[in-house]
Amino acid sequence: MDSARGILSDGSKAVKIHHLIKAPENTPESISYRESWDASKPVTVYKTPEMLPDGTPCTATTVILRTKGCAWWWKSGCTFCGYFNDVREDVSVEDMFSQWEEAKRHTNDFEGCSMVKVYTSGTFFEDRENPPEWQQAVLRETSEMGLHLVIEAQAQMCTPQKIAWVAENHPGCTVAIGLEAYDDKVLRFHVNKGFSTKQWHKAVDMLRENGLRVKTYLLFKPPFMSEGDALNHTTAWLKKVAPYSDEVSVNPMNIQRNTVVDRLFRNQEYRPPWLWSLVEMIQRAHDEVTHLDCRVIVHPTAGGRTRGAHNCKQCDNEVVSAIERYSVSADIAEFTFLDCSCKSVWKSELNNDSTLPTPLGTGTRRRGEATDLARAP
Numbered sequence: 001m002d003s004a005r006g007i008l009s010d011g012s013k014a015v016k017i018h019h020l021i022k023a024p025e026n027t028p029e030s031i032s033y034r035e036s037w038d039a040s041k042p043v044t045v046y047k048t049p050e051m052l053p054d055g056t057p058c059t060a061t062t063v064i065l066r067t068k069g070c071a072w073w074w075k076s077g078c079t080f081c082g083y084f085n086d087v088r089e090d091v092s093v094e095d096m097f098s099q100w101e102e103a104k105r106h107t108n109d110f111e112g113c114s115m116v117k118v119y120t121s122g123t124f125f126e127d128r129e130n131p132p133e134w135q136q137a138v139l140r141e142t143s144e145m146g147l148h149l150v151i152e153a154q155a156q157m158c159t160p161q162k163i164a165w166v167a168e169n170h171p172g173c174t175v176a177i178g179l180e181a182y183d184d185k186v187l188r189f190h191v192n193k194g195f196s197t198k199q200w201h202k203a204v205d206m207l208r209e210n211g212l213r214v215k216t217y218l219l220f221k222p223p224f225m226s227e228g229d230a231l232n233h234t235t236a237w238l239k240k241v242a243p244y245s246d247e248v249s250v251n252p253m254n255i256q257r258n259t260v261v262d263r264l265f266r267n268q269e270y271r272p273p274w275l276w277s278l279v280e281m282i283q284r285a286h287d288e289v290t291h292l293d294c295r296v297i298v299h300p301t302a303g304g305r306t307r308g309a310h311n312c313k314q315c316d317n318e319v320v321s322a323i324e325r326y327s328v329s330a331d332i333a334e335f336t337f338l339d340c341s342c343k344s345v346w347k348s349e350l351n352n353d354s355t356l357p358t359p360l361g362t363g364t365r366r367r368g369e370a371t372d373l374a375r376a377p
């Protein structure tokens with residue numbers, strides 16, 4: 001059908017977003033990379049300063065496991081997600097238990113920690129991804145040790161039975177859902193998320209009914225979006241999801257290997273967000289969101305590097321540190337004395353993005369055909 005090719009089509013066959021998104025998981029390089037790691041050891045285990053639900057500062061252990069990976073990714077996958085680099089279909093139940101034991105050995109049974117985050121590159125309680133007996137062991141053990149547990153899930157995997165089961169095995173734990181955007185069109189066409197805002201609301205209601213805490217991830221600057229739009233949209237999303245969340249973590253895009261965003265980035269068609277945009281978003285949303293008793297966290301992964309949120313290089317460290325400090329202190333004064341000459345470059349990009357007919361943005365790292373650049377996604 002011609003209409004499927006878009007108004008500026010060059011006549012070639014229409015391509016489904018699914019096919020554009022599928023990363024090359026079965027190329028010889030990907031297979032040899034995956035097979036080079038030891039499935040009995042977790043990807044990484046580290047400690048960070050954190051805050052308990054009641055606001056008490058504490059130390060948290062993060063355990064990232066090597067799993068069979070996200071069912072959605074094997075089917076299609078989000079445009080920015082490179083977690084599949086650390087997953088493999090043949091991870092066994094024994095491997096999962098041995099990774100968990102290794103995490104406990106490494107941290108001396110989470111000594112000095114009051115919180116543990118168990119990340120499985122997908123949905124923790126999805127049986128196709130992780131063996132149920134392993135899920136139960138992790139939920140029970142962490143509950144018995146008196147640790148606050150944080151796990152991750154996709155909204156459509158939250159079924160009444162599963163959520164009730166999780167709440168029974170570890171009452172009061174936090175379930176983090178990667179909503180990314182509070183906008184169904186962005187979820188579908190920019191992120192390829194696999195669920196809708198309606199499904200997210202349903203999952204949140206279910207978590208609340210079972211006494212579990214809700215953490216929401218938002219993605220700052222999905223692909224095919226200008227810097228100016230990213231700032232306006234994410235600020236609005238943050239204000240809209242805060243009333244339904246105990247915590248919102250806004251994750252500025254960082255370019256992960258072998259993803260759609262990586263392809264755009266390598267073709268100089270995508271620049272990760274400016275750190276100034278993150279500061280501006282926090283300043284615009286702070287009053288409204290803190291009033292709701294919702295904690296806002298922004299951790300710029302790879303902040304200051306070309307593959308993470310960055311400014312001009314000179315001011316990067318200072319601005320990343322202020323953002324990190326804000327995530328702990330929730331004090332807007334962290335940004336008071338920040339300034340740099342690159343701020344005017346960022347401001348003119350925002351101005352151009354909002355006044356010129358270029359939906360994909362006017363950032364300097366963009367190159368390519370003028371008609372492609374002007375084309376609406």
Ligand code: SF4
Pocket residue numbers: 070071072073077078081082083121122154178193
């Ligand atoms: S749902 Fe999560 S783990 Fe799965 S592809 Fe998307 S971001 Fe990655």
Ligand SMILES: [Zn+2]
Pocket residue numbers: 311312313314315316340341342343
């Ligand atoms: Zn600067």
